[in-house]
Amino acid sequence: MSSHDVIIVGAGITGAAIARELSGFKLKTLILEKEAEAAFGVSKSNSGIIHAGTQNDPGSLKARLCVEGNRLIHDELARDLGLNFIRCGQLIVVFDLKDLPELEKIQRDGETLGVEGLQIVDRLWLNAHEPGLGPEVQAALYVPSAGIISPYRFVYALIENAVKNGVELKTSHKVTAIRRLKDGKHRFEVTASGKIFKAGFLVNAAGLFADELSAMAGAPGFRITPRKGEEYLLDKKREHLVNHIIFPLPTADSKGILIIRTSDGNPMIGPTAHDTGNKNDLATTDEGLAETLKGARRMIPSISKSDIIAYFAGLRPVCGHDFLIRHEEKVPGLVNVAGIQSPGLTAAPAIARHVRGILEENGLELIPRKDFHKQREKPVHLFQIPLSKTRELIKKEPAYGDIVCRCELVSAQEIRDAVKRGARTLDGVKFRTRAQAGRCHGGFCTTRIIKLMQEELGLGPKEITKRGPGTELISDERK
Numbered sequence: 030m031s032s033h034d035v036i037i038v039g040a041g042i043t044g045a046a047i048a049r050e051l052s053g054f055k056l057k058t059l060i061l062e063k064e065a066e067a068a069f070g071v072s073k074s075n076s077g078i079i080h081a082g083t084q085n086d087p088g089s090l091k092a093r094l095c096v097e098g099n100r101l102i103h104d105e106l107a108r109d110l111g112l113n114f115i116r117c118g119q120l121i122v123v124f125d126l127k128d129l130p131e132l133e134k135i136q137r138d139g140e141t142l143g144v145e146g147l148q149i150v151d152r153l154w155l156n157a158h159e160p161g162l163g164p165e166v167q168a169a170l171y172v173p174s175a176g177i178i179s180p181y182r183f184v185y186a187l188i189e190n191a192v193k194n195g196v197e198l199k200t201s202h203k204v205t206a207i208r209r210l211k212d213g214k215h216r217f218e219v220t221a222s223g224k225i226f227k228a229g230f231l232v233n234a235a236g237l238f239a240d241e242l243s244a245m246a247g248a249p250g251f252r253i254t255p256r257k258g259e260e261y262l263l264d265k266k267r268e269h270l271v272n273h274i275i276f277p278l279p280t281a282d283s284k285g286i287l288i289i290r291t292s293d294g295n296p297m298i299g300p301t302a303h304d305t306g307n308k309n310d311l312a313t314t315d316e317g318l319a320e321t322l323k324g325a326r327r328m329i330p331s332i333s334k335s336d337i338i339a340y341f342a343g344l345r346p347v348c349g350h351d352f353l354i355r356h357e358e359k360v361p362g363l364v365n366v367a368g369i370q371s372p373g374l375t376a377a378p379a380i381a382r383h384v385r386g387i388l389e390e391n392g393l394e395l396i397p398r399k400d401f402h403k404q405r406e407k408p409v410h411l412f413q414i415p416l417s418k419t420r421e422l423i424k425k426e427p428a429y430g431d432i433v434c435r436c437e438l439v440s441a442q443e444i445r446d447a448v449k450r451g452a453r454t455l456d457g458v459k460f461r462t463r464a465q466a467g468r469c470h471g472g473f474c475t476t477r478i479i480k481l482m483q484e485e486l487g488l489g490p491k492e493i494t495k496r497g498p499g500t501e502l503i504s505d506e507r508k
C-alpha cells in the first residue's frame with residue numbers, strides 16, 4: 030500500500046497538465062495510467078491546434094479556459110518546456126458574403142473573451158496571404174493568435190517536468206476499483222493492476238472513461254458520449270499547402286472540416302464529427318474520407334486523394350456542450366475533470382490552474398516548493414534545426430549522424446534520448462521523435478529502432494511492443 034496526497038487518474042494532456050501544476054507544491058502526487066505510456070488516449074489523436082478561443086459560446090467554461098490556455102502556452106510553457114509552438118494564425122472562411130454577419134458575430138464573441146487582433150479580411154488580402162484558396166472563398170476572419178503544436182510532445186513535456194519535480198507516474202496501471210475510506214487523511218483506496226494506493230484527493234482525468242471512473246468513486250451523475258473525428262495526414266511534399274489553419278464556419282457540433290498545418294510539417298485534413306456509441310471505435314471510413322476531401326477541396330482545391338499518406342480517428346469525450354469540472358460534494362475529495370472535448374488540448378494548462386483552485390478550496394494544503402524546476406531541456410529534433418547546427422552536434426556526438434529514419438530524418442541519438450526520457454514502446458518512440466511516422470511507416474527503420482531500444486532498456490526483442498502487452502512485433506527468434 031502506498032500513500033499520496035493526490036491521485037490523478039489518466040495521463041493524457043489533462044492529467045499531465047494537472048500533475049505539472051501540482052508539482053510546484055509540496056505534495057505527494059501519483060498518476061495512474063492504464064496504457065503502456067502517457068498520451069495513448071484521446072490526446073494522441075487530435076488536430077494539434079492551439080485554438081484562439083473563438084467559435085465557442087463566450088459564456089462557456091471551455092471558451093474562457095481556451096483563451097487562458099492559449100495565453101499560458103504562448104507566454105510561459107512554450108519557453109519553459111521547450112515546446113515547438115508555432116503561432117501561424119487561422120482563417121475562418123465564408124463562401125458567400127451573405128455569411129459575413131456570422132463572421133462578425135464570431136469576431137464580437139472573441140473580442141468579448143479577450144482574443145486579440147481579430148480582423149475580417151477580403152479576397153484581395155486572401156490572394157496575397159493565402160494564395161491556394163479556392164475561387165468560392167469570398168472573405169475570412171483572420172485570427173492571429175491560433176497556432177499549432179505536437180500534441181503528444183506537449184503531453185510528454187508536461188509529464189517529464191512533473192516527474193522531475195517529484196510526481197510519480199505509473200503506466201500499465203488500470204484503475205479497477207475505488208473504495209471510500211473514513212480514516213481522516215485518506216479518503217480513497219484505489220486498486221490498479223492488483224495494487225492498492227491511498228490518497229486524500231482523487232482527480233478524475235480519465236478522458237472517455239471519466240464517467241465510469243466517477244461512478245466507481247460513488248458519483249455516477251454523468252455520461253460520456255464519444256464523438257468521432259477522422260483525420261487524414263498528407264505527404265510532406267505538401268508542407269507549404271497553406272500558411273494558416275483554414276476553417277469554414279462552425280456547425281452546431283464541430284468546427285468543421287479544416288486544413289491544418291502541423292508543427293512537424295505534414296498538413297492534415299479533417300476532422301469529421303459524428304457521435305458513436307462505442308468508446309473503442311477508431312475505424313476510418315470511406316464516407317469519412319469522402320466528406321473530408323469534399324470539405325477540404327472546397328477551401329483548397331489542389332488537395333488530391335493521392336496526397337494522403339496516413340489516416341486515423343480520435344474520439345472526443347463529449348458530456349453536453351461544455352467541460353464538466355467540479356468537486357463532487359457527495360464524494361468529498363473527488364474532482365471530476367470530464368467532458369474534455371475540443372479545445373481540451375489548448376485549455377489544458379488553464380484547466381490545471383482551475384483544478385488546483387478547486388482542490389485548494391476543498392482543503393488541499395498548497396505550500397509552494399522552493400526547489401521547483403519549471404524548465405525542461407528541449408530535446409533535439411534534427412528535422413527542426415539547420416544543417417550547420419546538425420554538423421556541430423555530430424562533432425560532439427557522432428550518433429546524431431547515424432540516421433535511422435530517413436523519411437523523417439531521425440538519428441540513433443534522438444531515439445536513445447527518447448528512451449532515456451521515458452519511451453517504452455515503438456509508438457512512444459514514434460510520438461516523441463517521428464521515427465516511423467513518414468511515408469514508409471517504419472518499413473525501413475523499425476528493426477533498427479527495436480535494436481536501439483533493446484540496448485537502452487536491456488530487453489530481449491520479444492519484449493519490445495508497439496504500444497504495450499499484446500502488440501509484440503517479434504514472436505520468436507531464429508539463430
Ligand SMILES: Cc1cc2nc3c(=O)[nH]c(=O)nc-3n(C[C@H](O)[C@H](O)[C@H](O)COP(=O)(O)OP(=O)(O)OC[C@H]3O[C@@H](n4cnc5c(N)ncnc54)[C@H](O)[C@@H]3O)c2cc1C
Binds near residue numbers: 068236237344
Ligand atoms: C479528432 C479530434 C481533434 C481534436 N483537435 C483538437 C485541437 O486541435 N485542439 C484542441 O485543443 N483540442 C482538440 N481535441 C480535443 C483534445 O484532443 C482533447 O480535449 C484532449 O486530448 C483530452 O485529453 P484528456 O487528457 O482529457 O483525455 P485522454 O487523452 O484520453 O486521457 C485520459 C487518459 O485516462 C486513461 N484512463 C482511462 N481510464 C482509466 C483507468 N480506469 N485507469 C487508468 N487510466 C485510465 C486513458 O488511457 C487516457 O490515457 C480534438 C479531439 C479529437 C478527437
